[in-house]
Amino acid sequence: MVSLSSLRDRLAVAPAADRSLPLHPALGHLLPVARRGNVIGCAGAAASSLALTVIARPSAEGVWVCVIGMPLLGVRAAHEHGVALERLVMVDPTDDHDDTRWGEIVAAAIDGFDVVLLGPALHRVRPSVARRLQARAQARGAVLVVLHPDRGAFGADVVLCGDRIHWHGLGQGHGVVQQRRVEVTAAGRRLPRDRRADIVWPLTAHVPVVPGPAVAPEPPVTSDPVVPLRRTG
Numbered sequence: 001m002v003s004l005s006s007l008r009d010r011l012a013v014a015p016a017a018d019r020s021l022p023l024h025p026a027l028g029h030l031l032p033v034a035r036r037g038n039v040i041g042c043a044g045a046a047a048s049s050l051a052l053t054v055i056a057r058p059s060a061e062g063v064w065v066c067v068i069g070m071p072l073l074g075v076r077a078a079h080e081h082g083v084a085l086e087r088l089v090m091v092d093p094t095d096d097h098d099d100t101r102w103g104e105i106v107a108a109a110i111d112g113f114d115v116v117l118l119g120p121a122l123h124r125v126r127p128s129v130a131r132r133l134q135a136r137a138q139a140r141g142a143v144l145v146v147l148h149p150d151r152g153a154f155g156a157d158v159v160l161c162g163d164r165i166h167w168h169g170l171g172q173g174h175g176v177v178q179q180r181r182v183e184v185t186a187a188g189r190r191l192p193r194d195r196r197a198d199i200v201w202p203l204t205a206h207v208p209v210v211p212g213p214a215v216a217p218e219p220p221v222t223s224d225p226v227v228p229l230r231r232t233g
Contacts, residue, residue: 037138
């Protein structure tokens, strides 16, 4: 097993002058780049898929990503969202870690990785610890991606929220899921005004981002299973 401290000396760190990381084209209207030192929150029913989409392009372009506290995240699902598995490290601290230990783990990840994704388990971190970790990320030029920031102590510069989900391919008691379209909003102190767009999963290079009026509402989905959607022949 490779420790975070040993990885720190082996990872290539982007130059300090490069203060942003490009994101997937599907996020272009909402958040085209991730500013180094910022915290990006992902909320709503599609929070997990949004987080994977945020980290997908940086990892594909050579950036190392560390995921902490998401034991239910499937490696196959991450791959199908575009995450480069060869530059993905997953850390799942056990439940008996206290706040201090959690802080040490996240601090080590911030020192060694350009992008750190924090799962719901990190909500136990105290506000004072979270503030120190955010200051450390800002100093190191790391991007923090936090699931459901409203439930924890980490403050987000930008929040991507996907609550309205529309499934395509299903009929009345028949059919196979082919696509999932999610209405996503982006808001935060780093944006002059709120933005809205639709994102379609599975992601492809040719899926357009469609800003515009909302479609007829459908019953909200309360959880994001992050399962691969596969077209059948």
